[in-house]
Amino acid sequence: MKLKELAEKLNLSQTTVSRALNGYPEVNEATRERVNKAALKFGYSANANARRLAMGRVGAIGLVIPADSSQRFGPHTAEFLAGLAERLSRDEIDFLLSPIVDNDEISVYKRLISSKRVDAIIVSGPVLVDERVSMLIDANFPFVLHGRTNIDRPHAWLDIDNQGAFYQAASHLLDLGHRHIAMIDGLRGFTFSEHRELGYRQALSERGVEIDPRFIVHDYFSDEIGFRETQRLLSCTPQPTAIIAGSMMTALGVSRAVRNKGYQLGKQVSLITHDDVFPYLNASNMVPSMTTTRSSMRSAATRIAEMLVRVLDGEPVDNIHELWPVELTVRQSSGPPISG
Amino acid sequence: MKLKELAEKLNLSQTTVSRALNGYPEVNEATRERVNKAALKFGYSANANARRLAMGRVGAIGLVIPADSSQRFGPHTAEFLAGLAERLSRDEIDFLLSPIVDNDEISVYKRLISSKRVDAIIVSGPVLVDERVSMLIDANFPFVLHGRTNIDRPHAWLDIDNQGAFYQAASHLLDLGHRHIAMIDGLRGFTFSEHRELGYRQALSERGVEIDPRFIVHDYFSDEIGFRETQRLLSCTPQPTAIIAGSMMTALGVSRAVRNKGYQLGKQVSLITHDDVFPYLNASNMVPSMTTTRSSMRSAATRIAEMLVRVLDGEPVDNIHELWPVELTVRQSSGPPISG
DNA sequence: CTGTTAGCGCTTTCAT
DNA sequence: ATGAAAGCGCTAACAG
Numbered sequence: 001m002k003l004k005e006l007a008e009k010l011n012l013s014q015t016t017v018s019r020a021l022n023g024y025p026e027v028n029e030a031t032r033e034r035v036n037k038a039a040l041k042f043g044y045s046a047n048a049n050a051r052r053l054a055m056g057r058v059g060a061i062g063l064v065i066p067a068d069s070s071q072r073f074g075p076h077t078a079e080f081l082a083g084l085a086e087r088l089s090r091d092e093i094d095f096l097l098s099p100i101v102d103n104d105e106i107s108v109y110k111r112l113i114s115s116k117r118v119d120a121i122i123v124s125g126p127v128l129v130d131e132r133v134s135m136l137i138d139a140n141f142p143f144v145l146h147g148r149t150n151i152d153r154p155h156a157w158l159d160i161d162n163q164g165a166f167y168q169a170a171s172h173l174l175d176l177g178h179r180h181i182a183m184i185d186g187l188r189g190f191t192f193s194e195h196r197e198l199g200y201r202q203a204l205s206e207r208g209v210e211i212d213p214r215f216i217v218h219d220y221f222s223d224e225i226g227f228r229e230t231q232r233l234l235s236c237t238p239q240p241t242a243i244i245a246g247s248m249m250t251a252l253g254v255s256r257a258v259r260n261k262g263y264q265l266g267k268q269v270s271l272i273t274h275d276d277v278f279p280y281l282n283a284s285n286m287v288p289s290m291t292t293t294r295s296s297m298r299s300a301a302t303r304i305a306e307m308l309v310r311v312l313d314g315e316p317v318d319n320i321h322e323l324w325p326v327e328l329t330v331r332q333s334s335g336p337p338i339s340g
Numbered sequence: 341m342k343l344k345e346l347a348e349k350l351n352l353s354q355t356t357v358s359r360a361l362n363g364y365p366e367v368n369e370a371t372r373e374r375v376n377k378a379a380l381k382f383g384y385s386a387n388a389n390a391r392r393l394a395m396g397r398v399g400a401i402g403l404v405i406p407a408d409s410s411q412r413f414g415p416h417t418a419e420f421l422a423g424l425a426e427r428l429s430r431d432e433i434d435f436l437l438s439p440i441v442d443n444d445e446i447s448v449y450k451r452l453i454s455s456k457r458v459d460a461i462i463v464s465g466p467v468l469v470d471e472r473v474s475m476l477i478d479a480n481f482p483f484v485l486h487g488r489t490n491i492d493r494p495h496a497w498l499d500i501d502n503q504g505a506f507y508q509a510a511s512h513l514l515d516l517g518h519r520h521i522a523m524i525d526g527l528r529g530f531t532f533s534e535h536r537e538l539g540y541r542q543a544l545s546e547r548g549v550e551i552d553p554r555f556i557v558h559d560y561f562s563d564e565i566g567f568r569e570t571q572r573l574l575s576c577t578p579q580p581t582a583i584i585a586g587s588m589m590t591a592l593g594v595s596r597a598v599r600n601k602g603y604q605l606g607k608q609v610s611l612i613t614h615d616d617v618f619p620y621l622n623a624s625n626m627v628p629s630m631t632t633t634r635s636s637m638r639s640a641a642t643r644i645a646e647m648l649v650r651v652l653d654g655e656p657v658d659n660i661h662e663l664w665p666v667e668l669t670v671r672q673s674s675g676p677p678i679s680g
Numbered sequence: 681c682t683g684t685t686a687g688c689g690c691t692t693t694c695a696t
Numbered sequence: 697a698t699g700a701a702a703g704c705g706c707t708a709a710c711a712g
Contacts, residue, residue, distance in 0.1 A: 001454075002689060013699045018691060028697055045454040049392040050689035053704045058389070060436065065421075067429040074620055078418030081405075081437065089407040089439030094457070096400065096436055097421065099429030114341075114385035116705095117434070222620035249620040252592070260627050280414050280562035280589040287600050342705060353683045358707060368681060390705035393688045456689095 001044045010038055021046070052116075060094045061308060062118035064108050067099035072125070074221065075249070076276055076297055080124070080146070083301025091309060093119075106132060113141050120308050122146060126191050142311045144304050144320070147191050156311050156320035158304050162192045165293040165326035167199035169244045169272040172291075172328060174207050176336045178242040178270065182215035182233050184226060184254065185246035193218060196246065196274075215240055226253020234261055234269070241337035242270040248281055251290065264288075270334040274326075288332030295326045341384045350378055361386070392456075400434045401648060402458035404448050407439035412465070414561065415589070416616055416637055420464070420486070423641025431649060433459075446472060453481050460648050462486060466531050482651045484644050484660070487531050496651050496660035498644050502532045505633035505666035507539035509584045509612040512631075512668060514547050516676045518582040518610065522555035522573050524566060524594065525586035533558060536586065536614075555580055566593020574601055574609070581677035582610040588621055591630065604628075610674040614666075628672030635666045 007017045012031070020027045020035035027035075038044075052058050063081075066072045084095060096118055100108050109132055112118055120142035123132055130149035137153050145157035166183065173181050183200050186193040197216065204211055214236055219225045226245060230253065233240050245251040251273035258269045265271050266288050275283045277296040283289065307320050347354045352371070360367045360375035367375075378384075392398050403421075406412045424435060436458055440448050449472055452458055460482035463472055470489035477493050485497035506523065513521050523540050526533040537556065544551055554576055559565045566585060570593065573580050585591040591613035598609045605611050606628050615623045617636040623629065647660050 003691095004689075014690080015692080015700080016698055019698090022691085026697060031697080043450065043454060045451055047393070047689050048455040048457045049389045049398070050704090051691075052389040053387070053393050053706085054689080054691040056704075065425055067425045073418060073422040073425070074618075075415045075418055078413060078415055078421075081418075081421075082413040085405055085407045085413070085437065085439035089441045092441065094436050094438050096434050097425065098434050099425040101429050101432065110383070111385055114383060115388040117388040220620070222622075224620075224622050224625050227625060252621070253625075256625075256627050278414075280560070280564075281592070282562075282564050285564050285567055285593075285596075287596050343707095344705075354706080355684080355708085356682055359682090362707085366681060371681080387705050390688090391707075393690085394705080394707040396688075 001042045003044075003046065006035075006038060006042060006044050009042070010035060056116075058117060058119045059092065060096050060118050061088070062096045062098060062112045062121045063124070064098050064100060064105060064112070064121075067101065068103075075278055076221075076247075077124075079276060079278065079297040080301045083298035084122070084305045086298070087302045087305035087309075093305075093309075106135060109135060110139075113139055120144070120312055122304060122308065127189050128191055128194060130191075142308070144308045144311060146300065146304055148195075149191055154316075154318040156307055156317045158300060158307060158322045158324070159192075160295045160300065160324045161326050162195040163199035163202070165199060165274055165295070165328075166196040166244060167203045168326070168328040169274075169293050170200045170203035171206075172330065173242045173244070173270060173272065173334065174203060174209065176242075176270065176334065178337050179209055180212070180215070180238050180240040181209075181242045181244065182217070182240040183244040183246070184217040184219070184229050184250050185244075186218065186221055188218040193246070200244065221247035221249045223249050223253040223256075226250035226255075227257045228253070230254045230257035231261075234258075234263075241268070242272070242334070245271060245273045248273060248275055248278060248283070255286075265290075265333040266335040267338055270337070272328075272334055283329075284331065286333075291329065291331045291334040293326045293328050295324060300324065341382045343384075343386065346375075346378060346382060346384050349382070350375060396456075398457060398459045399432065400436050400458050401428070402436045402438060402452045402461045403464070404438050404440060404445060404452070404461075407441065408443075415618060416561070416587070417464075419616060419618065419637040420641045423636075423638035424462070424645045426638070427642045427645035427649075433645075433649075446475060449475060450479075453479055460484070460652055462644060462648065467529050468531055468534060470531075482648070484648045484651060486640065486644055488535075489531055494656075494658040496647055496657045498640060498647060498662045498664070499532075500635045500640065500664045501666050502535035503539035503542070505539060505614055505635070505668075506536040506584060507543045508666070508668040509614075509631075509633050510540045510543035511546075512670065513582045513584070513610060513612065513674065514543060514549065516582075516610065516674065518677050519549055520552070520555070520578050520580040521549075521582045521584065522557070522580040523584040523586070524557040524559070524569050524590050525584075526558065526561055528558040533586070540584065561587035561589045563589050563593040563596075566590035567597045568593070570594045570597035571601075574598075574603075581608070582612070582674070585611060585613045588613060588615055588618060588623070595626075605630075605673040606675040607678055610677070612668075612674055623669075624671060626673075631669065631671045631674040633666045633668050635664060640664065 007014045020032040124146045126147040126149040136143045148159045217229045272291045275292040275294045283292045347357045360372040464486045466487040466489040476483045488499045557569045612631045615632040615634045623632045
């Protein structure tokens with residue numbers, strides 16, 4: 001069923017039917033009602049492509065995702081998508097996931113823009129100087145960045161205080177008396193990862209604690225890495241008495257390695273985890289319950305979606321940025337150091 | 341930059357330029373090269389909406405996802421999307437995630453179809469008699485079902501042998517001598533969940549083991565449910581000596597509850613988990629390593645994407661269905677029962 | 681091999 | 697308050 005047919009059935013012009021359907025004010029209310037009823041009855045719904053071609057607006061936002069089986073597409077991404085969906089569905093905005101082809105990420109963004117398939121883009125996982133961001137600014141294409149990058153031109157972003165998170169975690173451990181503290185975080189190069197390391201270093205430096213490079217790990221977020229690296233760390237001399245884990249997945253591996261060695265969390269080894277709030281994996285339910293720095297991926301995504309709508313409504317982007325604090329929740333997995 | 345302008349710059353007709361760009365054979369190779377170079381130079385890329393409007397084909401497939409903060413959008417979905425991306429990127433097919441609005445799932449599907457935004461749809465999480473499937477068949481719209489439903493009309497699907505999985509798991513436990521076996525699986529109503537219960541019941545019945553309804557749990561896949569339900573189960577009389585968990589998340593909770601009670605996995609309580617293969621959470625790395633029924637969500641998705649391409653190429657759907665076996669891998673978390 | 685000419689289905693001036 | 701007609705940017709017959 002197309003507009004023309006619907007119009008014929010109603011003995012109206014396409015124009016009027018279109019206007020009625022799209023809520024234009026100049027339509028007689030009686031007519032509008034008649035049209036709406038008919039549309040419903042015949043299951044009419046506008047051809048999105050024609051509509052967009054005519055309007056130049058799309059009703060979808062784009063998201064570029066890794067296509068390989070890398071670990072970059074994990075539970076974090078899932079939470080993120082869920083958060084976006086939650087907000088965007090209100091405005092009937094869909095999202096288009098474009099896999100990266102040929103490992104050429106930037107050109108996927110370019111195609112996405114020039115092919116006019118999306119009204120705006122969400123950029124995730126920025127690195128310190130992110131060329132995607134400068135490209136999008138150059139192209140004057142609407143976007144919101146999830147995270148931060150060192151590019152000093154106005155753009156919309158939302159980030160959590162990663163530096164503060166690890167600073168708090170490390171400081172808490174230092175307060176407890178720990179002097180050998182390790183961190184196992186995400187891949188190097190990503191802003192969040194660098195910021196976290198910064199926070200960690202800052203806390204240690206402030207107390208005059210020397211930084212042992214063997215105690216700083218950057219890798220994928222996974223159970224396995226957490227396990228392996230913890231085993232390695234626990235065979236170092238001196239041994240770390242505390243570990244900060246960058247994700248819940250990592251933390252699961254850390255816990256396992258600690259248990260495996262006959263140690264207890266919160267005793268021989270303290271553990272603080274950054275928790276992105278997974279509905280299916282809850283830090284407070286663990287045994288022992290886990291001390292965390294906590295920040296919800298899902299809420300961040302929902303908020304980002306909101307910011308995106310504002311950007312699309314033409315609000316100037318220099319006002320659109322938020323830095324979310326991260327809250328340290330002390331539970332049982334962290335305690336004063338005891339000699340192993 | 342639009343086609344017309346590009347054509348003018350080249351002193352060619354739009355048609356020729358279009359043909360050159362789209363790889364039509366009748367174009368002179370020299371011309372084609374000239375066109376391609378110019379396109380690259382000016383950063384031309386066709387307006388997708390115009391293209392689709394003209395061709396009636398979209399180059400995108402649709403996926404309907406829950407928009408609420410339900411647990412339905414979890415790590416399984418993430419793996420699934422990653423698998424799709426892997427395959428679809430080869431054909432430059434994007435996917436459109438449409439959140440469910442107003443809890444009216446079926447109308448989201450209808451809109452997706454009539455608005456011509458996607459060429460095909462992937463349907464996930466079928467229930468025993470799934471109205472989405474019958475609707476799509478009625479509408480004659482291309483789709484592939486991930487899972488199965490009791491609708492006896494030809495359609496493409498891929499499912500894993502959920503019944504076999506739980507049958508194998510239960511049989512293995514029975515072989516080991518267990519007589520009190522519990523299962524904690526996904527929500528009731530979903531086909532996979534019902535099939536799994538069927539397999540479980542079948543195995544127990546075959547050995548003349550009575551089925552205790554308290555030992556059958558259906559709920560979300562989460563750490564917390566696993567923990568709570570295991571605590572409940574371990575306070576039953578008689579106690580189950582073995583548990584089959586429907587997902588890794590559940591199993592994490594089960595393990596925790598078992599440890600917490602001073603029991604060991606594979607001793608007082610055996611555990612078999614269905615593992616969808618998460619890159620960040622590996623059954624064989626656990627301590628004790630976990631006995632699993634194993635089936636990769638990601639590979640299934642990749643395969644489904646492939647089937648979808650075949651459907652779109654017009655292959656008759658009655659030939660397009662696959663039932664994947666599920667393989668039991670015995671590791672350390674399952675052993676003969678010992679008295680608690 | 682290249683060009684001319686119609687559409688694809690909708691929105692939007694501009695009239696009335 | 698309604699309609700006629702002109703695009704939106706592209707592809708696909710049909711000619712040559």
